[in-house]
Amino acid sequence: MSLRTKIRNYFVFLWRCARIAFAGDSRYYAWMGFLSIIILLGINAYAKQFVHGLIVTGMSDQVSWGVYIANFTFMVGIAAAAAMLVIPVYIYNNKELHDLVIFGELLAVAAILMCLAFVAVDLGRPDRFWHLIPGIGKFNFPGSMLSWDVIVLNGYLLLNVHICGYLLYCRYLGKTPAKWFYIPFVFLAIAWAVSIHTVTAFLYVGLGGRPFWNSSIVGPRFLASAFTAGPALIILALQVIRRVTDYHIHDRALLTLRSIVQVSMLINVFLLVNEIFKEFYTRTSHVASSRYLYFGLHGHHALVPWIWVAIIFNLVSMTLLVLPLSKSLRYLNVACVLAITGIWIEKGMGLVVPGFIPTPLGEMVEYSPSLNETLVCLGIWAFGILCYTIFLRMSIPILQGRLSRANEGLPDVHLVNAR
């Protein structure tokens, strides 16, 4: 095959993928239309923020990071969790999960896109974004953990785009993927997944002036909670996929993921207990942020209901997960929803905000997100879900063989049929 044909084939592939993203049944259009409206609301809110500045958020000099960075942190965990599907398949040769790995990796791609969006909307000067680009900007590497984060997040994005893109394209062409061209990247991506969340934890851990974050348990807790919430989200996503498409997913795969969530949740709760003991048994003056978070401090207790809801959700979820009860999907789903919500609260409001309260000079200023800030967040969430929907819309017909090089030029039956 000449190079020209190869390039032509590739562009035909991209074109057909792009076309199929715009085709579907009425439910598909309704879903995409709904997401688009939320994205537009988010864009509108961000345009206001762009003009008037971050003053339209609930942040202040005292609490200078809020839900943007909280959601960013949570989504890094979701992205990292793709490794929890890759490891069983590529290291332990798990058969059930084999065909599902790609859904985890695509979720990672969507999650990283959301991470980048959450960081971008948090910048005071988005027009100076190019200062962050190695080579043309002025990159403080290796000094700043944020510069590490730029590298690991974009690297992880590229790795996953490469792996998913290559495997899907091979399936489209109907040829066996060349092992050397993706297996090394798969293993690299496993280590990389751990690194993105570790580096994100170090972003906080490295700040000596914030005792709440300056603790070596933050990194391990990040990983444990990510490896709980991520696979839990994948369990739910897979069930949605098999409900709305005709892609076959066996219950055994979901139960394999259940055992991963089970173990991660136990470790997650264990680490939480460690942290709480250290903070409250010693009761040094450094416990102020934790006291504020769990019990309130000097009459300020905005986060108290949140964190207790999170803890109760985590404990109920853990109980469900260890009981044989959760072998039934209904209970497993409840456990997953509780775990995701609990960890989202704990990682977001529960980790980022109390780090700032009280301030290093002992001032108590509370934070709650503004409406505008919330709309921007919802917009980014909708954007991430839209991306994931599109990725699935493209990849499922390819995996099923309905979108392939072989049927190029034929009337696109799958555009009408597949939902």
Added chain:
Amino acid sequence: MSDQKPPSAPPPFGEVSRRSFLRNSAILASGAAALAASLAPLRELSNYTSVELFLQKHYKELTPAEMQKVLDRIAREVEQQYHIRPRVRDYKPMDGVEFVYCLNLTRCIGCRKCVHACVAENNQSRNPEIQYIRVLKMPHGSLDMERADHNYAPASVPEKGFFYMPVQCQQCKNPPCVKVCPVKATWQEPDGITVIDYDWCIGCRYCEAACPYFARRFNWTKPSIPKERLNPEMSYLGNRPRRQGVMEKCHFCIQRTRQGKYPACLEVCPAGARKFGNALDPESEVAYILKNKRVFIQLKEELGTSPRFFYYFDV
């Protein structure tokens, strides 16, 4: 799991494409209109940036000629906005100088005159209010800042049973803010002053999270200064007006101290609590204090930041 629908026979090919072409065009047009509507707030945008500013290099990479152009641009912009021709300079550090600040806690009466002198000198935003100095009212016998009152407002100061501790940028020898900045927009100068290139900062606020002294302030919106209050004696790394979305903080009045003057907060202090000078000059007042005063502290010494700001007591 849902069962598969049988594929319906595709209608004649040409008809589909014409119909779908019309449908797609309609969808695209309404999508574009919705996007334009959602971006409508951008119409209020004015004077956000300029081509020159957008392409401007980092402070340390500007040649003297380029720096002159930048200073001219800043003067032009200030004149446009405030109708006052400012004098914008880029003062360089002096050789053999390391600035330190010493503050006498026995003398400070908590009048906050330093706070306001600082705002006037350094062209801080009046609305929203930005202040570099925070004065803490502390109960006798404790340095626990959690017990401090930040918003005290009695009829007169000082009050019995309390002492007052002004806190501003501590100009650390080992500054956490500099370490964390992802784009090197803040750094330590040879004379010990940690400065910010307001034209390079991306506004990520990582430095603000890293600072253990709550010294950094962010421009959450466009700063506003009444025309008649503008201080026209400006410097690039110092008190020139800032833009929305960048960080700022105390820079030891770089536009004054690099010309051999005292910082504004020192000059205004009615109690003589503030001392400033060159620690490398053995004849300086600060060298005398550091050598002879028996009690002085660095805030949060245990963090290893090594401030160039010392608090002392008269014994």
